[in-house]
Amino acid sequence: MEARTHIRVEDLSVWYGGHPALKDVTLSIPDKKITAIIGPSGCGKTTLLKSFNRLIDLQEGVRMEGRILVDDEDITAPGADLTRLRKKMGLLFQRPQVLPMSIFENVAYGLRIHGENDRLRLGEKVEHYLRMAGLWAEVRDRLAAPAAKLSIGQQQRLCLARGLAVEPEVILGDEPTSALDPHSAERIEQRFLELKRDYTIVLVTHILRQARRLADYAAFVYMGELVEHGPAAELFAHPKDPRTEAYISGRFIESTGEDPD
């Protein structure tokens, strides 16, 4: 019954210049399921997500303790191959961030840097991943146009195609629908439900209904602490911690960063 663990977080703590953002988080992300990370603004969701592909390293004055195992390999160990790790993890940002090049090249970029240079196969793969992201029909006639000319919703699907093209095993989404209109958001959600057959998906979201719709597992983070996690249905129906309950019942006063007690 229990799914295989894909990412295992052990006692992870993260500080930004002495200010703690995550405290002793221990969590298992199951393979080929959607795990939703929920919690109020500033609680450390993005931090947790970006720890998975060590993008957190780019921040100023960041310090990390604990371990993260991806496929039983410690990615926090010194000398871990970050480019390989990141290739394994596709990341969707809150606002789509297209590369300053054409639609085609956006998808081809990852393929090229990871060694695919055959023009014919590049073309085939770009089409394949654009189809997977549900964008092909809209852009097939203007692949050479600048990606920045697409609508925000299209850009986010382009980013999805771009991320899928490097053949990741995990898709990380940091509130990937929050900048989109409802229709575009729904299309992305639809993709996620299809993609979970082949990918492990970790989805940070503010929208509780989205989490209920999509998630198999859920984790509630509050002020840098992992308060509660487990199968989504159970967490939403019978939260164990009063803070979780308060949050999912909407009675929660959004944290302003001050200690509640």
Next chain:
Amino acid sequence: MDIRQIKDAIARRSMGLVALGVMSAAFLVGFGLYWRARPVLAGRRWTEILFSAAWHPARGEFGLGGFILGSFWVTAIAMVIAVPLSLLTALYLSEYASRRTREWSRPVVDVLAGISPVVYGVWGMLVVVPLVRDYAMPFLSSRLKFFPFASDNFTGFSALAGGVVLAVMVVPIMVSVMEEILRTVPPEIREASLALGATRWQTTKKAVLKKAWPGVVAAIILGFSRASGETMAVLMVAGCALQAVPKSIFDPAYPLPALIANTYGEMMSVPLYDAAILLAALVLFLLTVLFNAVGWGILLRLEKREG
């Protein structure tokens, strides 16, 4: 490690080397000048060279004092004009001007900064020198018969002409640094002051300038440093005759950079002459490095604090 990682590592190393080169460039310049200036330092004291005004290369006397004073004199005149001009302009642009005016001001400042020093010199000779000769000097010097106005130099090529041209030349750097600093003052500070019923100028004076003054000081230091190193324009309009102590803004002045430029061609003719000229360059180098280190140090610190 695959080929991509190797490429990356090579790039990092070679770029690091370039960075190392750039970081050591200032030392190299200073050391190179010092090395060549050593002969003239042998057997003479620093103080003697810096403070004596006896400049007779043929007799082996190389006192830079007169030129150093000349530099300060011209630079001081330039700053007296340029500081209020720049500060008022920067305040206008940041506190009063509309967005459109601000956008228009950028190319003006950029072009002013980009015009060749020699062209400034041409302008100085054609406009500033005649103005000084025909109006400022006869008007002021005949009425105010005391320092620093009394003078018998009727050519117009003077410390004042040099100072005016220099002032226009250093305005761009001072305006742009000051404006940038003023821009970093958070709008809440202004709003708080305005909400208390202060006028705009009171707000500017009491709130904005109070917050921004270290940056303004830094801008002035940088302007001073830039002015003291400017060569060609000053050489063309300041008259360049040696005098021990400045007596009048209408007298010629002979600043350090002009001395260096002027001896081009003749400095190999007398023993130690070239070493003395390079020593002058070294003095100028040390002066500007010191001023720039202080000025940019203040600005970088401010930037760090702002986050």
Next chain:
Amino acid sequence: MTQARFIEEKIFRGLMLAAAGMVAGSLGLILATVFVKGFRALSFDMLFKTPQGGYYIGGGGGIANAIAGSLVLGLGATLLALLVSLPLVFYLNVYLRRRSRLAFFIRFSLDVLWGIPSIVYGAFGFTVMVTLGLKASLLAGTLTVGLLIIPIMARSMDEVFKMVPPELHEAAYALGSTRWEAAMKVILRQAFPGLAAAVLIAFGRGIGDAASVLFTASFTDALPTSLFRPVATLPLAIFFQLGTPFPEVQERGYAAALVLTLIVLAVSVLARALTRRVTRHSR
């Protein structure tokens, strides 16, 4: 009391307007002077002939030597500065963290280098030449001007990189790029127009400087043909021609000043157009 503060407000507003007007006015005055004086002496010969016999006492010819010399020297120096500045700013902005100590020192060094007067660079170039036994030449002048404009170019490039959103770096890394790949394939594209503008600005500065080439490039009436011979430059052509007592020759100095100012203006207009234009590929 209340009245006084409104009067003060008026006075200072007037002073500020006057100051801003004077700054803008001085630019107008400089340009007007150079244009009016320069146009009169401008001619085909001026632009396309080298100085003929007796040029500096009023003989025929033009300043083609200086125009060509300045362009060649300016291009060489710009190329040289580019070869140093580009890796440097990539190192600063892609390999180093913004707040790292090393980045701080590199930026500080650039600032200090930026403040060293060009006459000092000229004198330094001269010491190196003397030490190595070289003569004033196109090569020496190019190297010296290159050194002079490195901090100018690198600092404005650094400003351009500040404008690149950090998310773009993250997007590139999230796809598994190495830093080098992110720099060359993504960041460079995004920053390209701004970088080109920085190069142009540095070129304009290099071509206008006289004090650094005085010792190192010297002057000649011939067109530039060899790296190891002296080369004429526009600023020095202006300087020398204004130094003669002959009005005809001085007139030509004004024409040379006009040519130089036009080049600098063209360069800065182009740079402005480039910075205004966001890339085809960015919003």
